[in-house]
Amino acid sequence: MKESEFISFITPLQERLFRVSKRLLVSSQEAQDAVGEITLKLWEKRNGLSSVKNLEAYAMTMTKNFCLDRLKSKQGNHLRLVHVNYEKATDHLSQALEYKDSFSIVEKAMQGLPEVQRLLIQLRDIESLSYAEIEAVVAMKPTAIRVALSRARKTLKEHLVKNHAYGLTKN
Amino acid sequence: MPMDLQKINTLLEKYLEGQTDVSEEKALKAFFQKEDIPADLAPYKVLFNYLSHEASAKAAQQENWSPWQDQHRSDEKDSSQWWTSKWSHVAVVAILFSVSIFSGRNYYQKKQAEIAYQQTLEAFSLLAQNYQKATAPAVYLNEFEQAKTKIYKSKNK
Numbered sequence: 001m002k003e004s005e006f007i008s009f010i011t012p013l014q015e016r017l018f019r020v021s022k023r024l025l026v027s028s029q030e031a032q033d034a035v036g037e038i039t040l041k042l043w044e045k046r047n048g049l050s051s052v053k054n055l056e057a058y059a060m061t062m063t064k065n066f067c068l069d070r071l072k073s074k075q076g077n078h079l080r081l082v083h084v085n086y087e088k089a090t091d092h093l094s095q096a097l098e099y100k101d102s103f104s105i106v107e108k109a110m111q112g113l114p115e116v117q118r119l120l121i122q123l124r125d126i127e128s129l130s131y132a133e134i135e136a137v138v139a140m141k142p143t144a145i146r147v148a149l150s151r152a153r154k155t156l157k158e159h160l161v162k163n164h165a166y167g168l169t170k171n
Numbered sequence: 172m173p174m175d176l177q178k179i180n181t182l183l184e185k186y187l188e189g190q191t192d193v194s195e196e197k198a199l200k201a202f203f204q205k206e207d208i209p210a211d212l213a214p215y216k217v218l219f220n221y222l223s224h225e226a227s228a229k230a231a232q233q234e235n236w237s238p239w240q241d242q243h244r245s246d247e248k249d250s251s252q253w254w255t256s257k258w259s260h261v262a263v264v265a266i267l268f269s270v271s272i273f274s275g276r277n278y279y280q281k282k283q284a285e286i287a288y289q290q291t292l293e294a295f296s297l298l299a300q301n302y303q304k305a306t307a308p309a310v311y312l313n314e315f316e317q318a319k320t321k322i323y324k325s326k327n328k
Contacts, residue, residue: 019225036295040319106221126225128193146189153187160214 001046009055010039016056016127017063023122024067024115034070038063057136064137068115109159117152124149176209183215291322 001009014035022031042049042059052058110118116138123129123137124145131142138145182199185191191199203212203219 033289033292036292040295044319102217103221103224106217121222122225125196125222128196128226130193148189150187150189153189156218157187157214160217 001049006043006046006049009049010042010059013056013059014039017059019126020060020063020119020122021067023110023118023126024064025070026111030070034063034066038066054136057133060137061139064119071115105160105163106156109156112159113152113155117148117155120145120149121152121156125153179212183212288322291318295319 017035017038018031021034022028025031025034038059041062049055049058110121113121119138120134123134124131129137131145134140134145135142140148179199179202182191182195186196186199199215200219200223203216204223208216
């Protein structure tokens with residue numbers, strides 16, 4: 001694979017790889033490092049990539065494996081949970097102020113999910129991938145994916161019902 | 172697009188069971204973008220608005236990390252200078268790293284090597300961001316190849 005081919009393949013993909021990494025690793029810095037390392041690995045493998053059928057799934061699988069490995073190795077070093085301060089500027093400032101706390105609640109709920117469920121929510125509910133595409137990344141059958149997604153979604157909803165019942169509704 | 176609440180509630184049940192397809196999920200997200208949501212559906216509004224928000228490119232930008240394309244556009248003027256300085260950074264760091272690994276094994280040098288390695292990784296991820304800036308990719312990537320070989324040789328020791 002030539003340099004220009006590699007660049008045109010990797011550049012649009014890095015956005016998604018970052019989001020997936022961040023979902024698993026929580027910290028933006030770690031996610032950035034992860035994408036850097038994975039880009040490097042893919043660059044080293046660039047000559048073998050022409051025989052890969054689905055490049056995006058391949059890169060995503062690498063990302064998933066890399067992040068899960070990193071999480072495992074960090075467990076021994078007492079990885080502290082990064083507190084995500086959900087301060088996001090949007091065009092509608094008032095809406096931003098209103099949603100800031102709400103989104104933090106979801107973010108916290110997400111961090112409480114097991115890694116696989118977190119990943120599936122990211123791939124399906126955020127990245128909107130099909131079950132076939134998700135299967136290519138996580139190596140789970142669609143039935144298993146649905147079951148895990150169902151669990152994750154119910155957990156998130158319950159968390160929000162518990163924590164949001166008194167909050168922020170527009171008058 | 173289902174407008175009435177009965178349909179929405181049916182879809183929500185399906186959603187919680189993992190039985191919705193992508194278009195149904197899209198419909199749910201679109202529905203909850205509206206302001207006029209009954210109070211008992213408020214938790215779902217938060218959830219689906221969050222999911223929609225996370226999907227947009229803005230999510231990455233606001234974490235103090237802009238998508239590579241945006242950074243490319245803003246840095247277009249001094250990109251070659253920036254590029255050269257990043258390359259010299261990588262070269263220096265790579266050399267420092269190799270040197271510190273090969274000469275002596277005391278703690279201080281190990282720490283220095285760790286720092287150099289982290290900085291190299293950082294530089295590599297910045298490089299990955301800026302591949303498309305290079306006016307002569309072949310030349311730079313050859314340097315990249317050499318620097319990487321040094322680091323990976325050391326790392327794999």
